[in-house]
Amino acid sequence: MDALVMHRTHFAFTVTFHYLFPMLTMGLALLIVVLKTIAALRDDELYHQAARFWAKIFAVNFVMGVVTGIPMEFQFGTNWSHFSEISGGVIGQPLAMEGVFSFFLESAFLGLFLFGEQRLSKWAHWGAAFAVFVGSWLSGYFIIVTDAWMQHPVGYRILSNGRFEVLSFWQLLLNPWALIQYAHNMCGSVVTASFVMAAVGAFYLLEKRQEDYGRLFVKLGVIAGAISSVAMVFPTGDLQGEYVARHQPAAIAAMEGLFKTETGAGIVLIGQPNPETGQIDNPIVINDVLSFLIYGTTKAEVKGLDQFPRDQWPTTLPLLFYAYHIMAGLGTYFVALMAIATLLLWRGSIYTSKWILWPLLLSFPLPYIANTAGWMTAEIGRQPWLIYGLMRTAEGYSKYVSAGNGLFTLLGFMGLYALLSILFIVLVYREISHGPAPEGFHAPEAVATGY
Amino acid sequence: MNGDDWNMGFIWFWLVAIMLVGYVVLDGFDLGVGILYPFLAETEDERRMALRSIGPVWDGNEVWLLAGGGTLYFAFPLLYASAFSGFYLPLMIVLWLLVLRGISLELRNHLDAGVWRQLLGGLFAFASTLLVIFYGAALANVIRGVPLNSSGYFFVPLWTNFLVGPSPGILDWYTVLGGVVAFVALTLHGALWLALKTTGDLESRAVSAAKRIWWVLLLLTIVSLAATIEVQPGSLKNYLTFPPAFVIPLGVLLFLGAIYYCNQRGRQLAAFLSSCFYLFLMMAGAAFALYPTLLPSIIDRSQDITVDRALSGPHTLHVGLIWWSFGMLLASGYFTLVYWMFRGKVDLKQPGH
Numbered sequence: 195m196d197a198l199v200m201h202r203t204h205f206a207f208t209v210t211f212h213y214l215f216p217m218l219t220m221g222l223a224l225l226i227v228v229l230k231t232i233a234a235l236r237d238d239e240l241y242h243q244a245a246r247f248w249a250k251i252f253a254v255n256f257v258m259g260v261v262t263g264i265p266m267e268f269q270f271g272t273n274w275s276h277f278s279e280i281s282g283g284v285i286g287q288p289l290a291m292e293g294v295f296s297f298f299l300e301s302a303f304l305g306l307f308l309f310g311e312q313r314l315s316k317w318a319h320w321g322a323a324f325a326v327f328v329g330s331w332l333s334g335y336f337i338i339v340t341d342a343w344m345q346h347p348v349g350y351r352i353l354s355n356g357r358f359e360v361l362s363f364w365q366l367l368l369n370p371w372a373l374i375q376y377a378h379n380m381c382g383s384v385v386t387a388s389f390v391m392a393a394v395g396a397f398y399l400l401e402k403r404q405e406d407y408g409r410l411f412v413k414l415g416v417i418a419g420a421i422s423s424v425a426m427v428f429p430t431g432d433l434q435g436e437y438v439a440r441h442q443p444a445a446i447a448a449m450e451g452l453f454k455t456e457t458g459a460g461i462v463l464i465g466q467p468n469p470e471t472g473q474i475d476n477p478i479v480i481n482d483v484l485s486f487l488i489y490g491t492t493k494a495e496v497k498g499l500d501q502f503p504r505d506q507w508p509t510t511l512p513l514l515f516y517a518y519h520i521m522a523g524l525g526t527y528f529v530a531l532m533a534i535a536t537l538l539l540w541r542g543s544i545y546t547s548k549w550i551l552w553p554l555l556l557s558f559p560l561p562y563i564a565n566t567a568g569w570m571t572a573e574i575g576r577q578p579w580l581i582y583g584l585m586r587t588a589e590g591y592s593k594y595v596s597a598g599n600g601l602f603t604l605l606g607f608m609g610l611y612a613l614l615s616i617l618f619i620v621l622v623y624r625e626i627s628h629g630p631a632p633e634g635f636h637a638p639e640a641v642a643t644g645y
Numbered sequence: 646m647n648g649d650d651w652n653m654g655f656i657w658f659w660l661v662a663i664m665l666v667g668y669v670v671l672d673g674f675d676l677g678v679g680i681l682y683p684f685l686a687e688t689e690d691e692r693r694m695a696l697r698s699i700g701p702v703w704d705g706n707e708v709w710l711l712a713g714g715g716t717l718y719f720a721f722p723l724l725y726a727s728a729f730s731g732f733y734l735p736l737m738i739v740l741w742l743l744v745l746r747g748i749s750l751e752l753r754n755h756l757d758a759g760v761w762r763q764l765l766g767g768l769f770a771f772a773s774t775l776l777v778i779f780y781g782a783a784l785a786n787v788i789r790g791v792p793l794n795s796s797g798y799f800f801v802p803l804w805t806n807f808l809v810g811p812s813p814g815i816l817d818w819y820t821v822l823g824g825v826v827a828f829v830a831l832t833l834h835g836a837l838w839l840a841l842k843t844t845g846d847l848e849s850r851a852v853s854a855a856k857r858i859w860w861v862l863l864l865l866t867i868v869s870l871a872a873t874i875e876v877q878p879g880s881l882k883n884y885l886t887f888p889p890a891f892v893i894p895l896g897v898l899l900f901l902g903a904i905y906y907c908n909q910r911g912r913q914l915a916a917f918l919s920s921c922f923y924l925f926l927m928m929a930g931a932a933f934a935l936y937p938t939l940l941p942s943i944i945d946r947s948q949d950i951t952v953d954r955a956l957s958g959p960h961t962l963h964v965g966l967i968w969w970s971f972g973m974l975l976a977s978g979y980f981t982l983v984y985w986m987f988r989g990k991v992d993l994k995q996p997g998h
Contacts, residue, residue, distance in 0.1 A: 250755070253751070253755075254751075254752070254755065257704075257747060257748060257751040257752070258748070260704065260707075260747060261743065261744040261747040261748050262744065264707075264710075264711065264740060264743050264744065264747075265740040265744070267711050267714050267715060268714060268729055268736060268740060270718065270725075270729075271718065271725045271726050271728070271729025271730060272729045272730055272733050272736055272737065273730070275726035275727065275729065275730035275798070276726065278718065278722055278725055278726040278729075279722050279723050279725075279726035279727075280722075281722070282718050282719055282721075282722025282723075282725060282726070282957065283719060283722055283957035283958050283961040284961070285719075286715065286718035286719025286720070286722060286725070286957070287719045287961065287964075287965060289715045289718055289719070290712065290715030290716045290718060290719050290965070290969075291715075291968060291972065292715065293708060293711045293712030293713075293714070293715040293716070294712050294715075294716075294968070294969060294972035294973060294976060295968075295972050295975070297708040297711055297712065298705065298708050298712065298972075298975070298976035298979055298980075299975070299976075299979060301704040301705035301707075301708050302705050302976075302979035302980065302982065302983045303979070304704065305700070305701035305702065305704070305705070305983055305987075306701070306982075306983065306986060309700065309701055309995075310701075310986060312995065313986060313995075351958075353958050357722065357957070357958065359957060359958025359959075359960055359961045360958070360960055360961045360964060361960060363964040592726075592730035592733070593798070594730055594731065594798050594799065594800040595730050595733045595800065599733055599734065602734075603733075603734070603737040606737065606741060607741075610741055610744060610745070614744070614748060617748065617752055621752060621755050621756070624755070625755070
């Protein structure tokens with residue numbers, strides 16, 4: 195394996211694993227604030243206890259996010275040194291701001307949130323939860339700003355030594371690409387947290403224990419899940435798609451598997467792209483839909499990959515195609531599932547309808563897959579560029595770190611993260627089977643099967 | 646380079662230095678607790694007390710490393726790129742240790758007593774110990790220099806022949822010495838923190854451990870100063886051109902003395918703060934000796950990565966100064982609040998870790 199592929203794999207593996215955790219914690223922070231707000235307003239112990247339970251799940255996820263996030267801050271330098279040298283004057287800025295503005299905030303108030311409930315008044319403790327929420331959402335924004343600049347560079351200039359520097363701080367920070375992508379991404383995060391909450395609720399209802407909490411979790415999970423699933427598709431997903439089509443036309447053509455330019459382009463629902471022959475094998479196509487989705491009219495011309503020189507096609511094209519289709523397919527499923535669940539919630543029959551509780555329980559891994567696929571779509575779509583139009587990925591990696599050293603540390607991370615995964619699953623499973631009910635309220639079976 | 650850029654270089658050199666020193670002073674005591682607690686804490690309650698003394702703060706302390714790393718990235722991108730890729734292997738090991746350490750400390754609280762707790766407690770001590778040694782060796786590498794090529798890059802293996810020479814490894818006698826100094830200094834730092842925050846037998850064991858470790862640190866401080874002058878003769882240059890700076894090494898010795906005196910008299914807060922100042926001055930002294938070099942070349946000092954060579958563009962740095970000052974002011978506020986909320990001795994009856 196050559197060094198470029200090694201460094202790409204290294205970053206892709208560590209960042210993909212890392213994002214599994216913030217994906218949940220950002221959305222969950224919002225849901226915890228909702229629980230805490232209702233608890234404080236109504237002085238309702240059920241909501242207080244529910245918030246404490248989710249705080250425990252949050253804490254485990256948060257620490258996983260922190261420890262797997264630390265390597266990310268350093269991997270720009272270790273594995274992408276040339277890119278770092280050239281672009282540090284721009285993207286070093288949002289990365290440093292993430293540390294200064296969000297990590298300090300989060301870390302300070304997480305301690306107060308997790309351990310300070312008895313030291314703080316009701317509303318001060320609510321404030322700690324709120325600060326953790328703000329910190330985690332800010333953190334997400336700074337990362338998206340970093341990525342958005344690589345996708346759509348704005349507000350920069352090139353110095354005489356070839357390095358980039360920020361020319362307009364506000365253009366960098368308010369990059370339209372960042373605003374759209376952030377909205378879309380945060381919807382994805384709330385979808386994740388909602389599906390997890392609804393799944394835990396469905397689990398308790400199906401197990402017929404801790405049912406007060408089960409109903410609360412299903413209710414909040416479905417309401418938040420319905421709103422965020424819809425918002426993830428429209429308007430945020432739709433806007434993101436249009437923006438990609440305008441600024442990265444080769445990416446959108448590859449995502450849709452459109453090898454040839456067409457007027458009234460159809461949308462490929464399923465198929466296997468073959469970059470050698472320039473065809474989709476076994477396609478299922480709906481005519482005209484792609485033109486309509488991008489340009490609002492069924493007759494518009496959509497540029498195919500034939501309009502772009504081969505060296506500007508996204509590398510690993512089939513993976514991009516699949517990632518995009520998995521994301522879009524799951525996004526559609528989320529809206530459908532949540533629409534049905536909302537209807538049943540409104541009619542009051544959801545808590546006893548096993549046929550909907552089971553899908554709610556089993557669907558919790560899917561937002562993780564959809565979010566990951568979404569990020570793969572964005573990042574593979576950017577290829578072959580590291581900074582779109584300015585620097586190729588092949589120019590950015592650390593030339594003095596050999597593929598052998600890269601493999602050594604990649605294997606190290608794989609081993610370490612395998613260990614983390616086991617610990618994580620054991621702990622979260624324990625918290626969930628323990629349940630939210632306070633000590634002394636254990637259902638008998640938990641004692642009978644005790645440790 | 647005009648005068649304004651030079652000023653920006655000077656300012657950002659010290660801002661980055663302060664963040665990294667802040668990291669060592671703050672995370673230093675919780676690393677020290679990690680090293681010491683298996684030896685000082687004998688019962689499960691004592692172990693909980695020791696770990697709870699750092700529970701609410703360690704994560705925030707570690708943020709100084711991330712924020713410092715990020716600040717280094719945007720202020721001196723060439724240094725970030727060169728040093729992080731050149732020190733690839735040890736840095737990756739440091740990252741693994743940081744992952745292990747964070748996870749073992751936090752997850753330990755979610756598990757009941759037993760094998761899991763022992764395993765995670767042991768991992769926490771192991772990772773803390775190795776991290777501290779690596780940090781000391783890293784600083785020593787930066788003082789000693791590395792074989793930079795003309796574009797400012799290098800790659801060093803973990804070790805070669807353990808000699809300071811033109812093809813050094815990460816580990817040679819000088820950097821190993823650096824690791825040992827860091828190990829002893831931060832162990833003492835941790836002991837003083839434990840003395841300050843705990844009660845009963847654990848507190849008195851921490852006080853007497855600090856007393857014994859102090860003598861080792863005194864010896865090592867003197868040896869390391871001498872070895873630094875031997876390995877990097879240029880490190881005296883800035884002091885000789887600006888003699889008032891000799892107040893820094895004098896301050897090091899003064900605060901080292903104060904640690905012993907205050908620990909003896911049971912003035913635990915003063916002893917701990919003296920240790921903070923000791924660490925601060927040790928590293929500020931090294932930074933002062935290096936300036937304006939950021940990373941010296943071991944082959945040809947004219948190839949050093951200097952402030953000028955690595956500095957970001959002027960607009961980046963001006964804008965950065967505004968948000969950095971504002972952000973760090975906020976961060977200082979949070980830190981004051983958290984340390985105030987969790988002030989005083991640890992009370993195991995309170996909920997928490």
